[in-house]
Amino acid sequence: MRFRFSKQRTQDSELEKFRFRIVFAAGAVVLAFSLLIGRFFYLQVIQRDYYTTRAEDNRISLVPIAPNRGVILDRNGTILARNYTAFTLEITPSKIDRLDETIEELGRLVEILPKDRRRFRKLLEESKSFESLPIRTRLSDEEVARFAANRYRFPGVEVKARLFRQYPLGSIASHAIGYINRINKTDLETIEKNEQEANYKGTDHIGKTGLEQKYEFQLHGQTGYEEVEIDAGGHAIRSLARTAPISGNNLTLTLDAKLQEITEKAFGDRRGALVAIEPSTGGILALVSTPTFDPNLFVDGIRSDEWDLLNNSPDRPMVNRALNGAYPPGSTFKPFMALAALEIGKRSPSQTIYDPGYFSFGGHTFRDDKKGGHGSVDMYKSIVHSCDTYYYMLANDMGIDNIARFMGSLGLGSRTGIDIEGESEGVLPSPEWKKRRFKRPDQQKWYAGETISIGIGQGYNAYTPIQLAQAIAAVANNGVLYRPHLVRYITDTKSGQKSLIEPEPLRTLHWKPQNVETIKNAMIGVNKEGTGARAFAGAEYVSGGKTGTAQLFSLKGADYRSGKLKQELRDHALFIAFAPADQPKIALAVLVENGGFGARSAAPIARMVIDYYLLGKLPQGPAKDEDSPEKVE
DSSP states (O other): OHHHHHHHHHHHHHHHHHHHHHHHHHHHHHHHHHHHHHHHHIIIIITHHHHHHHHHHHHEEEEEEOOOOOOEEOTTSOEEEEEEEEEEEEEOGGGOSOHHHHHHHHHTTSOOOHHHHHHHHHHHHHSOTTSOEEEEOSOOHHHHHHHHHTGGGOTTEEEEEEEEEEOTTTTTTHHHHOOEEEOOHHHHHHHHHTTOTGGGTTOOEEEOSHHHHHTHHHHHOBOEEEEEEEOTTSOEEEEEEEEOOBOOOEEEESOOHHHHHHHHHHHTTOOEEEEEEOTTTOBEEEEEEESOOOGGGGTTOOOHHHHHHHHTOTTOTTSOHHHHOOBOOGGGGHHHHHHHHHHHTSOOTTOOEEEOSEEEETTEEEEOSSTTOOEEEOHHHHHHTTOHHHHHHHHHHHOHHHHHHHHHHTTTTSOOOOSSSOOOOOBOOOHHHHHHHOOSHHHHSOOHHHHHHHTTTOTTOBBOHHHHHHHHHHHHTTTEEEOOBSEEEEEOTTTOOEEEOOOOEEEEOOOOHHHHHHHHHHHHHHHHHSTTTTTTTTOSSOOEEEEEEEOOSOOTTOOOOGGGSOGGGSOEEEEEEEESSSSOSEEEEEEETTOOOHHHHHHHHHHHHHIIIIIOOOOSSSOOOOOOSSOOO
16 A cells, blocks of 8 residues: 555656646746747837848838039130049959959959059958949050950949040149149048048048148039949949039139240249239239149059159259248348338438448448448338348347248238148247257347348248248238138039139238339349349330349358359349339239249249230240349349
């Protein structure tokens, strides 16, 4: 009986355990199904919109369509930068199984250089697999025909037409126009800072210098998009919709392309700069820096050997001397000094000094360029014959603070604000500037003797050609100082509306009219009977000018003989001018690096430029240095 009872208890216990397992398993199944149903409800009902959008995004992709970049034209409608269509050989990686083998086979039909392969690999890393990527650009007609005959062998490869940037005039005005090149990390940061990331999808290039850089977001346009349906493997099936891109705005400049070309040719193989301004508006008529460069070299990525040639050249063709070069103004400083003296009452036009050929101060002798001196000198003669002694004395009488204050009002020693990046400040010397410039207390002190050299445009003086052009334009315009600018108006390519860039007067310098006329008359005398007379002999208009020579090192009393010096040691030649004298239409500043005397090297260039602008005279070749046995500034 005990055995039977024990066996019965064991069976009941096992049955109880079995029932518990059944109930537990059933509960687990019910819980699992409840969770599954709950998850289905969450995904299908609550999160329906979210996952519908995700699914649609996986099915449809937006392919950016780069816009047509805006055109740049000169004031007369001459095209300076445009776009043209050329054939490119393009690969859609998602349609090709053996990419490397395909590229090798293509290389047997058309030339594919190592740089083409590097560019393609970089684009491949940055792009989606269903996008078409260029492996070779600018195919010739022969190459297009050769590929077309073998098209059947290359599924996923096709010839497409793409837009490319072109600068039709080559090196003409390249420092003003600038160039475009591939987008780099720094450019991406600029794009992000301006919240333009979406608008630059599909864009490979961006403005790097000049107007191309300054007006990048005007020129770029609005990116379009194409909705492409793709399969699970990322292959494009069909196009669903298309939003057309909007072309960038066009720029029309104040620049005269023909004047620019003539000016650059006038320099020949000399290094230098010229800035010509319309005094009544501040519009830049010509902005020249020589030697120059061809911006077309940069569009597709400049070759390393070409870049080395430009970057390592002792002539520094990539430097914009008109905006970035700071030079002592030499005697071109004297008309401004004379005007300052009249305005603050330190001199009158008829007041004279006696010039023995030197000025002694503090135990040091400051020599005039003319041995024996100029004798009795009034203000007119001091400018016409460029008497140094007159301005040694004047600088001493005026003091550095008065000089710095007046020259600062003309914009010397500060950026003009022209619509190109990278402008230099130059140096307007003053006691405050010297304290900022030097560290040691003995270096920071301003000495009275330093003021003497400042008076003739030497010493610490250093200004850019555009600052000198702005200053003489202000004199020509009777004290109204305009901000120099290159863009005349911007045209909206969608609406056709033109937005005029209004001339911006920075300030009006309330000079006495008789004082301005005194300076203008003296500058007219320079070109009639003074240091500029040879260059402007026989001119059919009346002009005002002033020659200048910027000394690079001290001669310590020795004679200056440019022909016996190495070129890099010769003085810089300068010239400022305006014409016609009664109603100036052009004001300019010319610099010829290591050109010697301003009257010989710089003034003939100015004459050639003004002759064309006022009279339409075309020069026969580069300007020739005036031959003179005597030293003339």
